[in-house]
Amino acid sequence: MVEAVRRRGTDRPDDRRSADQLFDRELDHLPPEARWREWKNRVEATIFAASEPVGRETLARIVGKNCSIDLLIDDIREELRGRPYDLVAVAGGWKHLTRPAYADAIRSAVGGNERAVDLTQSEVLVLMCIGYFQPITRAELSSFFGKEISRDFIGHLRGAGLIASGPRSPTPGAPYTYVTTKEFLLEFGLDTLRDLPDFEALEDAGLLSKEKLLAGDIMPDFSAGR
Template sequence: MRLKALIEAALFVSEKPLTIESLQQLLAHQQPQEPIQEPIQEQALLLSKAEIRVIVNDLIADYQQRGIELVKVASGYRFQAKAQFSQALTVIFQEKAPKYSRAFLETLALIAYKQPITRAEIEAIRGVSVSSHIMKTLVEHHWIKNLGQKEVPGRPSLYGTTKVFLDHFSLSSLAELPVLTKLDEKQLS
């Protein structure tokens, strides 16, 4: 029970998602604090990633009927408020979500669905040029990164999304992106 509580506390206070490996490392470095507590180090060293995953899955189940949830994202596991309460929470947390232009969101969507993709390919699909400001902002948010150069004359940069992008949108992989309808696919082609 103490191991589960320690994992829960670590996930709760962490500012970023924690991986199974980081939780395993945390448990392996624990020293008994008081003689009446169970010796956590000996027990923790024996825990495999699968055993830690069982504890994390148990925590996920524990939080299903609560206002917060433990979710798996690309970078690991994190606690977050359930989406159904986001509107109500804005009453006391006045921070407004940033508003992004349609061009910004279209560019991000094209990179997410068509990666790796060049800036010229984005411009060809959208029919207009992509502003340097949009690309710079996406890179500054760490939502996209340069994946290398395309092997064509001029060697243009190839762009793709990052784990930060997946974490921000609560995705554990690109496979969780919403499925495009045939109409959407035609617009992206």
């Protein structure tokens, strides 16, 4: 029966609107405390079930019009204190993520790398540069690092979905610029580009090594993209 309802809800926009009208967002029949608890349960369940971060507009469909989603999220996060996972603002929405302290345990249990994309230090360095200075051309990146950034290198980052073509540069030849994507925000656990960390934070996370950078040890990767 649930599957039948889903099909009816996705087949025709009119059916979808009818279902929305039947759905009780306000829960006026419940006392305030029970209403708040139900809204929290709806929000947490929706975020838990989603494969992508869930935005504010989506969550607004399942709670009362005067409900503060931010306060709901704060309450849920407070309840998750001490749990191995948290509700995190990322890529313009919210998503359940395991806490960094359990990364080693997760790797030991399921193997592999916890990161969605296996990045070299040079790739992280270029991504950081694009993140801070976008839109930026390949020539500008090469000038920034004093070493040619190959098309294959850029192609690997594009193939991973971490960067995309931006507007054409006003410089001679009108080359394409590059910008970061939503996948970039997801990969680095950022809500917006304003959350980009400084170099020291990336070094503390083991993503970059200032010692290797100063020694030039990570520059050769720029030609191969790996």
